[in-house]
Amino acid sequence: MSQAFRVPGHGRVDPARTVSFTFDGRRFQGQAGDTLASALLANGHHLMGRSFKYHRPRGAVSAGSDEPNALVAVGSGPALQTPNLRATQVELYEGLTAVSQNRFPSLKFDLGAVNTLAAPLLPAGFYYKTFMWPRSFWDRVYEPVIRRAAGLGVAPTAPDPDHYAFQYAHCDVLVAGAGPAGLAAALAAGRAGARVILAEETAEAGGSLLSDRTSRIDGRPAALWVADILAELAGLPNVRVLTRCTAFNYGPHNMVALNQRLSDHLADPAPDMPRERLWQVRAQEVVLAAGALERPLVFEGNDRPGVMLASAARTYLNRYGVACGRRAVIVTADDSAYRVALDLHAAGVTVAAIADLRPAPDSALVRAAQEAGLTVLPGTTVQRAHGGTRVHGVELARLLPDGSVGKGRHWRADLVLMSGGYTPSVHLFSQSRGKLVFDAELGVYVPGEPAERTRSAGACRGVYALACVLADGAAAGVAAAGAAGFAADAPAWTVDAADEPGRGGYAGALPRRGKGLLAMAFVDFQNDVTAKDVKLAVREGFQSIEHIKRYTTTGMATDQGKMSNVNALGIAADALGRPVEKVGLTTFRPPFTPVTFGAFASHARGDLFDPDRRTPIDPWARAQGAVFEDVGLWRRARYFPRGSEDMEAAVRRECLAVRGGVGIFDASTLGKIEVVGPDAATFMNRMYVNAWTKLGVGRCRYGLMCRENGFVYDDGVVGRIAQDRFHVTTTTGGAPGVLALMEDYLQTEWPELDVWLTSTTEEWAVIALQGPSARAVLAPLVDGLDISAEALPHMSLAEGTIGGVPMRLFRVSFTGELGFEINVPARHGRAVWQAIWDAGQGVGITPYGTETMHVLRAEKGYIIVGQETDGTATPDDAGCGWAVSKAKADFVGKRSLALPAMQAPDRKQLVGLLTEAAWEVLEEGAQLVARPDEAIPMRVLGHVTSSYFSATLGRSIALAMVSGGRARVGETLYVPMEGRTIAVTVTKPVFYDVEGARLNV
Amino acid sequence: MLLIRCPYCGERSEIEFANGGEAHIARPADPMSRTDEEWAQYLYMRDNPKGLIAERWRHAHGCNRFFNALRDTRTDRFVMTYEMGRPRPEIDAATAAEAAR
Incomplete structure (x- = not known):
């Protein structure tokens, strides 16, 4: 009995094109133009799903997006199956595979339906009341069981193989809904020349007119009138009609989000076709023509x-x-x-x-x-x-x-x-924060005063008769176009319809x-909320409709109460003995209909999830087989394994190579800011804790920056290029924040200072050459520049060229070894790196990554802002009190550092830690206590901030922030770990070359 | 998404801007002469009005200029934006009511 319920001569489906599909494994036939629901109904098949709580058999109750019951999973396979689609909206295509949900073992015979028999035991708030005791059972027993039993469809388990598109758009008039009102509005605005976007949720524009066999407009059947209007709209280049496109979110300032489904209705979409497109439309004016839903x-x-x-x-x-x-x-x-x-x-x-x-x-x-x-x-x-x-x-x-x-x-x-009766679809209007008013005559809420530049037309504001709807739509289109600056005339049509x-x-x-x-009169079909549940909630003392909603879950399903809200309101009002308009309405939350995660994620997946910042040296590091890590948005080489080396082995080798010969490191990610102007030194004096006035041209200084609250914000070496020009470096992650903070003070507190700030992070490639052999490798390359210890001592800089390429050469070190940081224009970075690499081959030049850099600096006790400091450390806490100028009258943070609490002796201070066993590497973040046998909760004295195995020293080292730490040097503290306690000795935070002899060579 | 009018660039999308906190709080000229209480007041104490607030914004992904704005915290409506250094403008009752709407 194939399609025994098909009525010849009716409908817009194509009788010549039969389409095969399966539902729950059974083969069916429908016609092109069917939805899954209409095709199943054509076969006399009403049963399409089981309900959420009682597992009641359910069929389609509606024919549109308001459908609460007929939720199905479409597609097959762990990645391609999409759950919770409304069969009333799923367009049929050859080979479509759909299955029902919420049933076991089968749709016809479902074990979960036993819940119906237990219905008297499952009233509103059942979970809240029943599973209160014992408390400890909630996490392990009740919640997992309830979660397994609850929920609608099953999420796909494999990554989504489809791709999704995203588009911003601007228009003069956005029309949501292409029923009679929407079409009239779009035509009125379109004829006036306004840029119009008309978004229609279903596959075909026309709305209620497509279901109307009796009404005639200008003497033509309604459906033919629709075709006429669409033909005219298609001829207007300023009008874009989007079907299968739902306006689901109405944001501030007329930013409306549309979800357009592009390929779900196709049996065999082109592989490069996106499945959906998310539109963010900024509209001058909006016309809402969303229609009304039957209750x-x-x-x-x-x-x-x-x-x-x-x-x-x-x-x-x-x-x-x-x-x-x-x-x-x-x-x-x-x-x-x-x-x-x-x-x-x-x-x-x-x-x-x-x-x-x-x-x-x-x-x-x-x-x-x-x-x-x-x-x-x-x-x-x-x-x-x-x-x-x-x-x-x-x-x-x-x-x-x-x-x-x-x-x-x-x-x-x-x-x-x-x-x-009908409920106007006020979802979008309500999302736009427009006020809803109760229409006593109609007994429903309709749009009142709007909060945006928007107007509602037709059934969504309670205008139902076709002639009035068309006139209302046309008037709204004229008004919207007029407000957007386009003079429009209202088109007029004669309507012959008695309804x-x-x-x-x-x-x-x-x-x-x-x-x-029995209490099986349903208000909210999707969440299985009955009239009795709503009454019970009122009897139990819930007065506010918002509370009743949450207690009973009415209106909280994926359909957001499209069908249920007004009935629930009616029952609650009745039970409360108050008129409906005094009970009020719950919030309409976006999205209007569920939107796939794919559409929201759009292209931002995999490699495109985040922008990837890469240095000029990055291709070289890749070719060398470097292992990378993300530092902010930067991709940095973490270590360079040789052969089968793991990270530990590679880092040991790299560390020893730097200390014993020379290592080369890509420091291009360092933040760089050029501070220029007659008042540059004054500005630097105010921004940094250090003193800058006396820093000579050609000299460098370690700069430390606090925020006004006195806590360390950033650090980096600053070079004075000229009397009025500083080359400031910042941490890799801190660069944008430092520039913003500098701009803040410069623009808002000291606009009188004559200073310019320019981010130069990406202008310079920075190559760090570190180790005792560094000078020997570099000297032949720098075009005659004297880089001897006398000419270019530690913490100095020189400008010159390297192989003809302009260079700012810094004699600085973050390793404790003789070191240079070679700054060259980014476009030359790769070539200069290669030249140094080639020159170093004779002395075994070794590339090293961020991991080795971390170990080498920790051996020297150099802090990393954000690792040793955490936003509550003063310069003194971090062991950098020496950097703070005593002479300056003011700098950012100075007044705060004078507060008593900032000088308390028990503040956490930077120290070193040594374990008894040389091999034992502490866990970063581990807590430190004074006595291992202390009762829990123990008094925590501090925590481990950095911890490594030092190949140079042949033992583990750690840095820590410890309360009153500097006075504890020599003490033994304890690190309580799972099942054991590790004793550590507090030391000064410098483990290697304490006097700095290796730097000044 | 809000539209915010940068006094230098015109109306742009909210994502181009960074909020800079309450406006018209000048850094004391000589911080060291302030008492601890006065300094803490400057540093930490901010208004949290239900209604109009004057606040700083930075056109971070545009001209990078700071400017001030009057916004109603209940509705997110911007009444106006104005250049740094200008005093907080007086707002008439009708405009304030419109912003609160």
């Missing part, structure tokens, strides 16, 4: 497969050519359902009865239904729907004048349609007879 009715069994929204059945019939059943009962509080009844009747579906909750419905539509011979039951409600995996009957009962419910009568039906939907409606749970019924 379900809340009654016993309203979740049975085959119970649907009336409008959904109309859409399945008229847009997809599918009859959702053979024999329908309709329950309504609004005229719109009569149009559905007439359409179904005309298509050959038996409409057994129309139960109208209103006592005396009367309109042209009602009369038309009666004239067509349909049974209309005024003042009638539904008591319950019968059925399991499919509804098979419904009990209707009279609403008596005293408000009670009369005796029920059973009606056989395989399709129960409900219409509780006046949306005047009625019902909010809350339907009246019941007696109290004998």
Whole structure:
């Protein structure tokens, strides 16, 4: 019985193109243009999923993005399966594979459905109440079990092989929604010449008009009118129409995020095609034309497969050519359902009865239904729907004048349609922080005063009749274009449609007879929240709708309460004995519909996750097989293994090579700032703790920078190139912060200083040549420059050339050895490095990385800002008190350093640590205590900041920050570790060449 | 994403800017003459108004200039931006109400 429920001559699907797909392993056929839901319904298959909490069998209740039930996983394989897609939005393609969720072992027979029997034990707040005791059970027992049982679909386990695109865009008018209002608005603004983006969530523009077989616009059927408008829009170069594109987030200043699905509907997309594109659109003006959503009715069994929204059945019939059943009962509080009844009747579906909750419905539509011979039951409600995996009957009962419910009568039906009226889709408007106002006549919230340059048009502001919707849309388009500076005329159309939907409606749970019924009247289908849960929450004292929402979880599922909010509000208002407008509304949170992580991540994956900063020497290091590490955004060579060396072996060899011969190190990542101007020295005096006035041209000094709070912020060697020019270096990670801090003081505190700051980090390649043989390697290369100890002593600099390349040569050392840092323009860095490398071959020049650099500097007790210091260390704490000028009247941080707490003797101070066993390397971050047998919590005296094995010394060394540390030299402290305690001796923080003899050669 | 008007470059996206904290807090001319309390006041104590705040912004990914802005902390609305060195502008009630909206 292939597609037995397909109705010939109906729908926009292509009858000539049959498409095969599988659902839960079973083969089905649909037509091109179907959604997964419409194709399954065409085959008479309503059961599409199991519910979240009670594992109730569920079918599609809607035909759009508001669908709470029919969540499926599409695709196959650990990477390609996408969970939690709404079958009502999944477009069919040849070979599509979908499976249902939340069931074991199968959709028809699900063990989890036992929860339904336990429903009386699972009320709102069940978890909070039941698993409180014992507390210790929560982490290990309750939570893991609950987590396994909860959740919707299963996330893919392998990396996503698709790629995603991202686009910024600007426009004059953004129109969200391409129903009648949106099309009219886009056309009005587009004709005026405004740049328009029209975003439509579904595959096809037209909205409700695509489900409308009766309305005529300018004498043309509604669907043909849509085609006319789209043709005109396509001819306007200033208009962009995006289908399969959801406006899901409305941010400040009209920044609206769109999610466009590009390839999910294709059987065989081109491999280079992105799956989705995320748009960030900055719009001058926004027109919201999001439409309205029909509300379900809340009654016993309203979740049975085959119970649907009336409008959904109309859409399945008229847009997809599918009859959702053979024999329908309709329950309504609004005229719109009569149009559905007439359409179904005309298509050959038996409409057994129309139960109208209103006592005396009367309109042209009602009369038309009666004239067509349909049974209309005024003042009638539904008591319950019968059925399991499919509804098979419904009990209707009279609403008596005293408000009670009369005796029920059973009606056989395989399709129960409900219409509780319409809820304007105010999600985006609310996200834009516009105020919602309660429309007492309509009984719903509609947009009030906007907070952005935005306007709502059509059903999303409670305007329902087609003629009014078109006029409203056109007016909004004209107004938006006008506000963006484009004079527009409102297009006008004549509408021949008698339907006046949306005047009625019902909010809350339907009246019941007696109290004998089970509490399976659902408000929030996706989170399995029943009317009883909401009432219970109120009975237990929850007054605020926000609290009721959290306690019951109504409106908190992925559909964000699209269907449930107004009904939940109605029930809560009823229970609280307050009018709906006094209860208020919960927040509408983005996204409007779920958005894949892929779309958010976009191109920022793998190599493109972060920008990778590379030095000019980087290719050479790669060719040498260096192992890299990330330092900020920089990629730095960590060590250069030879053969099968591990890091430990490579670092030992590299350390010994530097101390015994010469090592070459890429220091290009050092931050560099050129400080220039007549007041440069004054500025340096104020920014750094050191004194700069007397530093001679051609000399260098270790500079230490504090923040105003007196704590060490950055350090680096500064060279004076000229009287008015300093070459400042900073730490690799600190460069942007230091420049920003300098700019801050220069621009906001001392604008009178005549100084310019320029970041030169990427202008200079820096090659550090370190070790006793450094001078011998370098001297022949520097074009006659005298680099002898007399001409270029430690902490001096010279300008010259190296192989003809301009050079700033610094005689500095971060290793404790004779050292040079050769600064050359970055574009020459690679060549100069090669020249030095070649020249050093005779003396065994060795490349070393950051790891060796760390060990060598620790042997000398040189701090690394951010490793020894942590934002609470003063210069004195870090052992750099000598750098602080006593003579200067002021510098950044000076006043704070004079605060009593900054001079307390028990401040943590930099010390060295030596273990008893030479081989034992402490863990960085390990805590230090005075007595190993102290009761827990022990008094912690400090912590290990740096710890290495020193090949030079043949033993381990460590640096630490210890309370009153300098007075503790010689003491034994203890490092409590898992299962044992390590004794350490406190030493001075310099382990090698204490007098500095190796530097001054 | 907010649009912020740099007084030098015009209206740009929020991501181009860095917030610099409360504005109009001058560094004392002679910090060493201040008492510990006065210094702590300057260093740490900031207003946290519910409503209009004058704060510093830096067009970090643009001209790199600091400027001041008046912003309503409840709504994130910028009333105006102005150059460093100018006094905090007086805001009329209507403008303030609009910013609070």
